[in-house]
Amino acid sequence: MSSTHHIGVGHKQSKLILIVVVVLALLLGSWGVIRATGSGTQIHSYLASVAVSVRSLFIPTERIVITASPTITTSGTAVTLSWEHQNPHVEAGTYTFAYLCTENLSVLPTRNKIAGEKKLDCDTHVEIAPEATSLTIIPVLNDTKPASLIAYIQYIDPKTKEALTQGSTILVVNPEDSADQSKEGAIEEQKDMSASTGVIAPTEIPTKDTNTREAGTERRITVPIQTNTSIAAVTTPYGSSDLAVYLIDIGTLDRDTNEFNATTSIATNERIAIKFYVKNIGTGSTNTSWYFGANLPTFPPYIYTSDAQQKLLPGDRIEFTLGFDQVTPGEKTVRITIDPAGQITESDETNNALTVNINTGS
Numbered sequence: 001m002s003s004t005h006h007i008g009v010g011h012k013q014s015k016l017i018l019i020v021v022v023v024l025a026l027l028l029g030s031w032g033v034i035r036a037t038g039s040g041t042q043i044h045s046y047l048a049s050v051a052v053s054v055r056s057l058f059i060p061t062e063r064i065v066i067t068a069s070p071t072i073t074t075s076g077t078a079v080t081l082s083w084e085h086q087n088p089h090v091e092a093g094t095y096t097f098a099y100l101c102t103e104n105l106s107v108l109p110t111r112n113k114i115a116g117e118k119k120l121d122c123d124t125h126v127e128i129a130p131e132a133t134s135l136t137i138i139p140v141l142n143d144t145k146p147a148s149l150i151a152y153i154q155y156i157d158p159k160t161k162e163a164l165t166q167g168s169t170i171l172v173v174n175p176e177d178s179a180d181q182s183k184e185g186a187i188e189e190q191k192d193m194s195a196s197t198g199v200i201a202p203t204e205i206p207t208k209d210t211n212t213r214e215a216g217t218e219r220r221i222t223v224p225i226q227t228n229t230s231i232a233a234v235t236t237p238y239g240s241s242d243l244a245v246y247l248i249d250i251g252t253l254d255r256d257t258n259e260f261n262a263t264t265s266i267a268t269n270e271r272i273a274i275k276f277y278v279k280n281i282g283t284g285s286t287n288t289s290w291y292f293g294a295n296l297p298t299f300p301p302y303i304y305t306s307d308a309q310q311k312l313l314p315g316d317r318i319e320f321t322l323g324f325d326q327v328t329p330g331e332k333t334v335r336i337t338i339d340p341a342g343q344i345t346e347s348d349e350t351n352n353a354l355t356v357n358i359n360t361g362s
Contacts (some may be wrong), residue, residue, distance in 0.1 A: 009104035050302050053253065053323040061315025062087045064167030066155050072172045075141035082134040083153050083167055090164055093155050096125035097135060100150040105173060108138040125154060139173045146174045239284030240347035243338050245354045248275035253323040260321055268360050271325045276354060278338055279317035286311045286344050296324050332358050333342045
C-alpha cells in the first residue's frame, strides 16, 4: 500500500514540474515578443479582432426638376411647365426660360409670366417673374411631322449673374392635322432626342425617394464583413451614370468621440482614417443601390465590403470616413473600389478606384 502511494505522489510531482516548465516557457516567449515589438499593449491589439468604422454624409446637388403637362401635345395647344428647385445654395436668385432651336418649331409665351406676347427667340434665356414656379407656353409647329421641344429653366445668381443650376425637359409637338399621333411614336421621339442631347425625358424626371437621406444627414456605422450577392447590371435609358471616387484627406479617428483629425503622422496604436467621396459625374442616375470595397492593410489583412448605398442622381455625392486599426509599422497601401462587381452600367469605369499610401510609425 505504502509503495503504491509513493509512486502516485512521484507521478503528481512530475506532472507539476512539467506544468511549471511549460508556464515559464510561455512567459519567456511572451516577454521576447514584447521586447521585439515594443509593448505588451500592442501585442494585445494585434490579437484582437480588426475594428472598422464608417461614417457617411449624403450631399445632393442643386437641381431644378421640371414637370410638363402634357408631355405630348399638338401645335397651338398650351403646355404648363412647373418646376421644383431642390437644394438651393443661394437665395434671391432669378429664373429664366429658354428652348432649343428646332427647325419649324417656335414658342409663344403667356402674358402673366414672361414679358411680351411675341414669339420667343430660341436659344435665348428670358427672365421669369421671381415668384413664379410655373409658366404656360404655346408650341407652334409648321411641319407635317412631329418634333421635339427641349425646354430649360435656369436659376441665376443675383450677384454674378451666372447660372447656378439648370433643369430641362422634352415635349413632343404634333402637327395640328395629326392630333391622333400614337403615344408610342411620340415616346420614341422623346427617347431619340434624349439619347442625342442627354436631356432628361419626362419619364425620367428625378423625384424624392423615401428610401434616401435628406441633404446633410450623417450616418455612422460599424459593419462586420459582409458577403455580396450577384445582381444583374442596370442600364439607364436616358444618359449614363458615372461614379468617380476622390480623396479628401487622411488622418486618425478619436476612439471616444469618433472625430477626424487630419494628419500624416500616424502611430500604429491609433485608428487610421481615410476621408473620400463618391460622386455621380455622369448624365444619368445610377438607378439602383451600389456598394464599395476596401483592401485594408490590417494585421491580419482585411477586405471591407460596405452596405448598400443609395442611388445617386447626376451631381449627387456621398462623403465617407473609413476608420480602421491593427496596423503594423511601415508603408501601407489602402485601395478603395467603387462598384467592384460592375453592377452599374457606367460611361467610364476607369475612375472607380482610389489608392492611398500611408506611413505608420511605431
